[in-house]
Amino acid sequence: MGVVPVELLPHLRRARDLADRNFAEPLDLTALASTAGVSKYHFLRCFAAEYGETPMQYVGRRRIERAADLLRATNLTVTEVCHLVGFSSLGSFSRRFTSLLGMSPSEYQRTQDGPRVPGCYVFMLGLNSAIPAKPDPAARA
Incomplete structure (x- = not known):
């Protein structure tokens, strides 16, 4: 290129x-x-x-990164997270999540320890303000 x-x-x-x-x-x-x-x-x-990566690969990866944050830190269901991050199909979401993180969203959620933010706060405060995202090292470039 x-x-x-x-x-x-x-x-x-x-x-x-x-x-x-x-x-x-x-x-x-x-x-x-x-x-x-x-x-x-x-x-x-x-x-x-x-x-x-292509723009759509970038968007898909960012959605999955955000989904991982939500699954780790909230008590939302996998289906709720799927729709919150912009996927319309649970199957597509699960396939993409598994391909990027090596496990299904449900498995990932089960492996996460620590306190969970109630889903009602996520819906009340909005997706971007309720759960802080991990810093993106590529954003500094």
Whole structure:
């Protein structure tokens, strides 16, 4: 893959930030490319070259990371978490979760110790303010 033009990097970061903020919302390539101000095909190539994964792989990974946080720290069910992080299919969610973390969401939840935030707080305060996410080391890049 080619080198991404330096002047495009802030625009790619703006689209990545949108994906980070709105991961649970329906996001598609067109919306992310529009945020970056380039065509969706150019955006797809440049994003993959810069971040090592396609925009939709990035969004899916961020959703699974957030799901893992929720399963670890709340008493929400796997189905509730699935829908909260933006998946519409429990099967797709479980497959993606298992492929990234090596165990099913239910198994992951059972292995987690520690206090749990009641689900009502998550719904009352909102997804982004109820459970702090782990810092993303790639975000500093």
